[in-house]
Amino acid sequence: MWTDKQRGIRVSRKELLCKNSCGYYGNPAWQGFCSKCWREKARPAAASRQDARPSNDGTPLTFSKFEEKKSTEKGRRINTMRRLFWGSPSPPKPQESSERHANVLKPYQSLEPGDFTGFLKILKSPSSQRLQSRCTAFLNTMEAYHDLPVPKQSDLVQDFFQSFAEYFSSFPEAQVTQIMEHVEKLIMTRLHKWVFCHDSCDDEQKDLALQRRIRSLNWITPQMLSVPFPDKKTAVSGDPFLSAITAIIEMDAKRAPQDKLACVSKCSQHVFEALSTSNSEPANADDFLSALVYVVLKANPPRLHSNMQYVIRFGLPHSLMAGESGYYFTNLSCAVAFIEKLDGPALNLSPAEFEGYMLRQRAPSEGKRQQVASDTQHLFEELQGRQEKLDQGMDALNVQLQTWVAAVHSQLDEATAQFALVQKEMAAQGDLSQVSSSHDASPQEDDADESVLVLTDPHAGTQDTDC
Numbered sequence: 148m149w150t151d152k153q154r155g156i157r158v159s160r161k162e163l164l165c166k167n168s169c170g171y172y173g174n175p176a177w178q179g180f181c182s183k184c185w186r187e188k189a190r191p192a193a194a195s196r197q198d199a200r201p202s203n204d205g206t207p208l209t210f211s212k213f214e215e216k217k218s219t220e221k222g223r224r225i226n227t228m229r230r231l232f233w234g235s236p237s238p239p240k241p242q243e244s245s246e247r248h249a250n251v252l253k254p255y256q257s258l259e260p261g262d263f264t265g266f267l268k269i270l271k272s273p274s275s276q277r278l279q280s281r282c283t284a285f286l287n288t289m290e291a292y293h294d295l296p297v298p299k300q301s302d303l304v305q306d307f308f309q310s311f312a313e314y315f316s317s318f319p320e321a322q323v324t325q326i327m328e329h330v331e332k333l334i335m336t337r338l339h340k341w342v343f344c345h346d347s348c349d350d351e352q353k354d355l356a357l358q359r360r361i362r363s364l365n366w367i368t369p370q371m372l373s374v375p376f377p378d379k380k381t382a383v384s385g386d387p388f389l390s391a392i393t394a395i396i397e398m399d400a401k402r403a404p405q406d407k408l409a410c411v412s413k414c415s416q417h418v419f420e421a422l423s424t425s426n427s428e429p430a431n432a433d434d435f436l437s438a439l440v441y442v443v444l445k446a447n448p449p450r451l452h453s454n455m456q457y458v459i460r461f462g463l464p465h466s467l468m469a470g471e472s473g474y475y476f477t478n479l480s481c482a483v484a485f486i487e488k489l490d491g492p493a494l495n496l497s498p499a500e501f502e503g504y505m506l507r508q509r510a511p512s513e514g515k516r517q518q519v520a521s522d523t524q525h526l527f528e529e530l531q532g533r534q535e536k537l538d539q540g541m542d543a544l545n546v547q548l549q550t551w552v553a554a555v556h557s558q559l560d561e562a563t564a565q566f567a568l569v570q571k572e573m574a575a576q577g578d579l580s581q582v583s584s585s586h587d588a589s590p591q592e593d594d595a596d597e598s599v600l601v602l603t604d605p606h607a608g609t610q611d612t613d614c
Contacts, residue, residue, distance in 0.1 A: 163477050171468035172477040174459065181468045251275060252315065255326060266329040278314065282330070286337050293341040297348045301460035304334065304342075308463060324465060331463050332403040339402040343457050350453040361447045361486060366504050371494045372437045375425040387424055388438065391417035392446040399449045404462030407454055408472045415475040418442060440482045455480065 165173040171181035180188060254269045270279050285307050289300070311330055315323045344350045369376050376387070386392070394414035401407045418438045422430035430438075448454070458476065459467065467473050485493070491501030 163474070163481070165468075172473045174467070174477060174480050181464075251277070252317070255315070256318070256322070258326070258329075260325050263329055263332060266326070267333070270333075278311075281311070282333065286334065289338055290341060294347075297342065297345045297460060300342050300345070304338070304461050305464070307334070324463075327463055328405055328466075331405055331461075335404055335461050336402045338461075342461065343402075344450065344453040348456075350450075350456055353452040354450045357452050357483070357487070358447060358449075361444055363505060364444055364486065364489065365447075366507075367441075367444055367494065369441055371496075372441050373434075374438045374441050375422060375430075375434060386445075387421035388418065388442050388445065391415075391421065391438075391442045395442060395446050395448050398454050404458045405466060407458050408462065408466055408476060411479055412472050412475050414442065415439065415478070436478055436482060436485075439478055440485055443479075443482050443486060451483065455483070 163172055165171050165181040165184055167180055167184040169181060169184055173179045173181050251274050258265055269275055312323055312327050315326055391414045394410050394417055398407045398410035418435060419430055422434055422438055467476055491498045
């Protein structure tokens with residue numbers, strides 16, 4: 148019954164798009180809408196709830212009064228943003244000439260993509276003093292009113308981004324996007340400690356609930372999610388998704404929304420790389436989403452819900468609604484939603500089997516155990532073969548060493564014998580020299596004796612005299 152069902156996660160690209168059919172990516176946090184459509188949908192709803200309250204005289208507001216109140220609310224929001232930007236109840240009159248405006252914007256035109264340090268240098272230059280004052284005033288105001296509810300803080304930040312981007316309306320869209328990424332990094336790096344995981348929301352409780360949920364699902368194997376893993380013929384050491392797991396964990400250490408999105412993109416790219424090594428065919432969207440679910444389950448990233456909500460609330464809309472980063476973040480949101488609603492049929496398991504796994508009453512399937520045992524046996528045989536080759540090499544080395552030692556001993560014995568023979572010859576030569584020296588000395592002694600006898604014989608002189 149359960150084996151006939153298709154495993155894996157099946158989400159079409161159409162399901163990732165906004166429900167309003169605007170062409171941008173939606174998000175489960177926005178009930179399937181993109182950020183733009185969600186704000187347009189949420190703000191009128193909030194205004195209608197306020198206007199549904201009875202007036203002071205007990206009669207409900209008419210349509211004309213509703214429009215009047217809506218215009219008043221809009222004007223109040225504009226004045227609030229102006230006070231944030233300019234530090235005064237009313238903005239100063241625009242006195243900046245077109246030539247001066249062009250001179251202010253000129254340094255930004257030569258700004259390289261990703262050069263945040265260069266952006267800060269330009270912003271601190273005297274020509275950009277007005278823009279720098281706007282950023283400083285906004286930051287000081289946001290820090291002073293950090294107790295505002297998170298939705299209100301999000302609206303103020305997004306309105307500031309939109310107002311700042313209008314200053315560069317003469318630039319190409321791609322260049323405005325690059326500049327606004329620098330502005331986002333400048334603003335949100337400073338506001339991170341005030342708005343991340345705010346006390347006015349339940350992000351911390353949801354983080355703990357999601358962490359417990361992921362921990363309870365740590366028994367899920369890649370095979371249950373239909374994640375293609377490398378076969379034995381592919382030379383892969385360790386988990387091929389380790390780089391993706393590391394990248395998604397690093398997201399919590401970043402402070403700017405774009406840096407957190409960069410971690411999500413990096414994680415997704417590593418997932419595609421791991422899938423390419425596991426399968427000869429290109430990875431499709433279903434394989435990617437299944438692998439991303441596996442990566443999230445293995446990583447259990449810290450404060451995942453808070454990090455995603457932080458990006459949603461304070462990130463630039465274009466980063467989430469379109470492009471590569473928007474696609475990857477939407478898939479991450481779908482992966483988290485899938486984990487929160489995960490049940491037995493999604494893993495090709497019966498409700499009883501799923502409950503047994505959740506209660507730790509069941510272990511991985513017999514097939515999985517056999518696969519693990521087979522892999523272990525294969526690894527053991529490979530290590531055993533290497534050990535045998537190593538032993539054979541050691542034996543050959545020992546034989547060579549013994550042969551060399553025997554040759555050395557033989558040469559030493561031969562040298563010792565030769566040395567002894569030389570010593571004997573030298574000793575023999577020494578004895579002969581002593582004998583010859585004694586023999587040469589004896590005639591001289593006889594002559595000496597005879598001379599002595601002649602000199603001492605009394606008759607010798609008489610005979611000589613007579614003669």
